[in-house]
Amino acid sequence: MELSLTVNGQPAVVDVPPGTTLLEVLRDELGLTGTKEVCDEGECGACTVIVDGRPLDACIYAAHAADRAEVLTVEGLAAGDELTDLQRAFVEAGSVQCGFCTPGFLVMATHLLETAAELSEEQVRRGLAGNLCRCTGYAQIVDAVLAVGRGA
Amino acid sequence: MSLIGASVPRGDAVAKVTGRAVYGVDVRLPGMVHARLLRSPIPAGRIVTLDVDDAWAVDGVLAVCTADDAPPRRTGLAVYDQRLFADDVVRYEGEPIAAVVAETEAAARRALEAIRLELEPWEPVAGPEQALDPATRLVHPHWAEYEVAPGLEFRRHGNVAAEMISDPGDVDAVFARAPFVVEDEYRANRQYQAYLEPKHAVVDYQGGRYTVYVAHQYPFNVRDRLAQILGVAVSRIRVVCPTIGGGFGAKLDVGLEPYAAVLARKVGRPVRIVNDRLEDLLTCTSREDAIVQIRSAVDEDGRILARELTCLMNCGAYAGDMPFLASIPLHLAGSVYRVGTARVEARVLYTNTAPTGAMRGVGGTYLTFAVERHMDHIAAELGMGRRELRLRNLFRDGDRMLTGQVIDQAGTLRQAFDRMEQVAPWAQVTAPRPLHGVGLAALIWLTNPMPGSATLKLNEDGTLGVVTAATENGSGAVAMGLTQIAAEELGLRPSDVVVLAPDTDAAAYDAGSQGSRTTHVVGAAIRKAAAEVRRRIFDVAAEMLEVSVDDLELVDGTVGVVGDPGSRVPLGEVARTATFTTGPIAATGAYRTPMPAHDPTCATGLLFPSFPTPTFHLHLAEVEVDPVTGRIHVVRYVVVQDVGRAINPTGIRGQIQGGVTQGLGYALFEQLDFDGARYRQRSLETYRLPTAVDVPRVEVELIENADPAGPYGAKGVAEPPVVPVAVAVANAVSDAVGAPFDRLPVTPEDVLAALEERRRRP
Incomplete structure (x- = not known):
């Protein structure tokens, strides 16, 4: 099954068997290992990517549904070495510990910041409730998102 | 300004926020093949049939392995009670019975389905109270024949794997005359560490040595336990640790590494094995109930x-x-x-x-x-x-x-x-x-308190290399704690300190990320090494500046006379001078907390x-x-x-x-x-x-x-x-x-x- 999609602004063509997930395409076919596999059932948000403006769990998203789609992953956030405000805030606020959940949180929070004019702490927490982090206890992640959300 | 007490951003954060950090599950080697385990579907029973012939016939399968092909010994940390694969008896749901390795993960899964396994289920020993009942079947009928790790003494009997008893002898008398006696019973269930990165390993076997790529809390324990299980010298094993996606104690002992090692040796290609989430949850060494x-x-x-x-x-x-x-x-x-x-x-x-x-x-x-x-x-x-x-x-x-x-x-x-x-x-x-x-x-x-060490080397551009097997488990103990301590000791910026990821071939022994030891123990080791590096820097700089070593200080990546900014020489210049005269500046420090009496x-x-x-x-x-x-x-x-x-x-x-x-x-x-x-x-x-x-x-x-x-x-x-x-x-x-x-x-x-x-x- 041949698919063509745009990932982080770059065109990509892959040939994968039916039943392949978007996560497998990203990690195994395109070598974009920033997006992580954790629960494999859409429970934890570690594999969150944006497909045509919508955040979704790549581990349960059929690759064929992403044919001709625009996909944004964690690797597509920074412009070269220039981090986004949110990435910088994550670095400074202590939002990163082991970092395995970080790509999913960054993609989800980037989407939250793009779709809401102003975010309260409650809104940030609700918006990130589908992403699991086992290290941080969330406070410093919420801090980083709020720092950017309030600065906007 | 001192770096001690400063909230310096961690050194690995940029790699982690850009998706560039390479975790254990991200490691890919040329020619790599994929393994999976056949695990017991029941908690207790006897293996009646285990027929792997059809698995060998599956397209893409390279090898199938059972207890018959694995090292015969029982091993462990305190009691040597465990074999790599269940031989005759299965003792928990998820216990490995066989392993397959194939060109693709899909082929490995198909091969597992082709194995014929018949089990005679037994009534399981379900909880600690049942286990303690003398009428209960023994989980290990041959417990008395098991060896115990050298130097350890503790009582074992029947289903009691270990016993600790402290009785000063005067307790009952005090209770007998006490005005009040209060009595309670408390129960707690198990807790799964639920690190986000599942257990995994990639093992390459070449020239008689095993190279293990695994994101682990305690790389030297992987080396030692793998040596114990395979029956080889520790020097035959090299453990290299990529970035780890959480551990919380569950990644202190070996997990999947021995299976990948046995299969890599069999097929002569690098073998990767990764738990899916169900396997990981079912077989993880969770917090005990x-x-x-x-x-x-x-x-x-x-x-x-x-x-x-x-x-x-x-x-x-x-x-x-x-x-x-x-x-x-x-x-x-x-x-x-x-x-x-x-x-x-x-x-x-x-x-x-x-x-x-x-x-x-x-x-x-x-x-x-x-x-x-x-x-x-x-x-x-x-x-x-x-x-x-x-x-x-x-x-x-x-x-x-x-x-x-x-x-x-x-x-x-x-x-x-x-x-x-x-x-x-x-x-x-x-x-x-x-x-x-x-x-x-x-x-x-x-x-x-367990031991650790670090080697510091002053690079010829004035930055500092730190070689240690201390592991950054996510806590910041290495990326913040050790980095800041090393920088503070030598007047450097934290960004000028580069810590090598753990590699048991390069660094001396370290007891891993457990019990909050890294900043304390390895930090003390770094301070010892830094004192020697500082002495070497001062010796060379004293000659360069024609002053006494007692007049020197380290400031902002330079060495100079105290209070005389005009005298400062960049550390890179000192390093280059040293390297090509008396030799490179490097020193090792080691530390272990003495056990309190x-x-x-x-x-x-x-x-x-x-x-x-x-x-x-x-x-x-x-x-x-x-x-x-x-x-x-x-x-x-x-x-x-x-x-x-x-x-x-x-x-x-x-x-x-x-x-x-x-x-x-x-x-x-x-x-x-x-x-x-x-x-x-x-x-x-x-x-x-x-x-x-x-x-x-x-x-x-x-x-x-x-x-x-x-x-x-x-x-x-x-x-x-x-x-x-x-x-x-x-x-x-x-x-x-x-x-x-x-x-x-x-x-x-x-x-x-x-x-x-x-x-x-x-």
Whole structure:
């Protein structure tokens, strides 16, 4: 099954068997290992990517549904070495510990910041409730998102 | 400006926020092939048929392996009770029976399905009480033939894999004449570490050596345990650690590495193996379930005169590190509060469940749950204030634990109560409010003492290379703590310090990320190495500047005469001069915390005899319970913690917030419990982890009572915040509802049942 999609602004063509997930395409076919596999059932948000403006769990998203789609992953956030405000805030606020959940949180929070004019702490927490982090206890992640959300 | 106490962003953060960090599961080698394990679908039984012929025939399969092809020996940490594959008998659901390796993961899965496995199911030994019953079948009928690790002495019998007993002999007499005796039983279920990166390994076998790529907490233990299992010298194994996606104790022992090693040797290609989430959850060495019985003799003034504590710990099918953890009950039964004399017994029980093991706060979580719930019960029996009872019995400087260990700085506990009183005055927070409650819990915890080392080398551009097998488990101990200490010692920017990822071929021994040891132990090693590097820099610079070494200082990447900015020479220039005259500037430092003295006659089976570099903790939880849903809202959580010296306050806050969150999970949501001997929870949907909407922002109050041996006074920080949480919450819920909650987790159903019971009472 041949698919063509745009990932982080770059065109990509892959040939994968039916039943392949978007996560497998990203990690195994395109070598974009920033997006992580954790629960494999859409429970934890570690594999969150944006497909045509919508955040979704790549581990349960059929690759064929992403044919001709625009996909944004964690690797597509920074412009070269220039981090986004949110990435910088994550670095400074202590939002990163082991970092395995970080790509999913960054993609989800980037989407939250793009779709809401102003975010309260409650809104940030609700918006990130589908992403699991086992290290941080969330406070410093919420801090980083709020720092950017309030600065906007 | 000093870097000690500065919240410097961690060195690995940029790689982690850009998705460029390479984790263990991201490692790919040329020619790599894929392995999977056939695991037992039942908790107990006999293998009747295991026929792998059809698996060999599956397209793409390279090898199939069973107990017949694997090393024949039983190995382990304390008791050598485990083979790589079940041979005749399966002892837990998920136990490996066979392994396949194939060109693709899909082919490996097809091959597993082609294996013919027939089992005769047996009635499983399901829990510790059943295991202890003399009528119960033995999980290991040949236990007496098993070897024990050299140097260890402890009693074993039947389903008791290990026993620790301390009995000073005078306990019963004190109970007999005590004005009050208070007695309780507490139970806690298992907790899954639930690190996000599943267990995995890639092993390459070439030229008689195994190279293991695994994100692990303790690379040298992978080397040693793999050598033990394969029966080869440790020098035949090299362990290289990529970035790790969490561990919390579950990645201290070997996991999948031996299977990949056996298969890599068989097929001559690099073999990758990764658990799927169900396998990971079913077979992880989770925090053990335990039953704690506790009795205290108390006088009219609330003074504890004597105590008896008995602990049953479920180690599952194989003993693992649990015989060591059987010491923890003795340490926690009589620390924090004076208890007079005490008899403490701990038994580690074999059952037909997944082997359990270390998780952050080993044993401490449920033992503190027992001790501090019991304190609330004593206070209620005596009609005494809960805080007042604690203060009356509180340890003071120089008090002794039940092992005889003297706790010099125990008076820090009083400081912690005073600090808590400033931020959360007891009378104020406990002012009666309906369905609102407050809980307190205090703790003395340790800093793991095991050895570590670091080699510092001054690069020819003036930056510093650090070669160490200390592991950055996510806590920041390496990316913040060690980096800042090394930079501070040599007047460098943290960004000029480059720490090599662990590689057992390059670095000397290190005991891994466990028990909050890295900043404390390896930080001390770095300071020793830095002193030698500084001496070498000064020797060379003194010649270059024609001044005395006593006049020199290190500032901002330069060396120069004290107070004379014009004299400064960049360290790169010093390094280049040194390299091509006397030789490169490099030095190694090593450190191990001396074990505090204890009374060796205090107990038998005490494999973990004292609490080095103790730290002091006080937690307070405020909860509100919803009378309709039973839901428990933790509305306020305060931690007062002695850290010795805060190297990076942002990092410490993160460790405390994260540890408390794991504790809240253990208190309220998380549990592995059993349907027979099988886990009910089988995914991250049914195993419920705390989310961003479940946890409050923890208030953190630090006490900095320096440890004389720690780098800049630093003590262990990251492990203990998880420990007192469940009981602070359980005490708060008990206070709110007016009924005791003596079982973890405390669920909404428990709350509703207690409220209903209260309504029915006249």
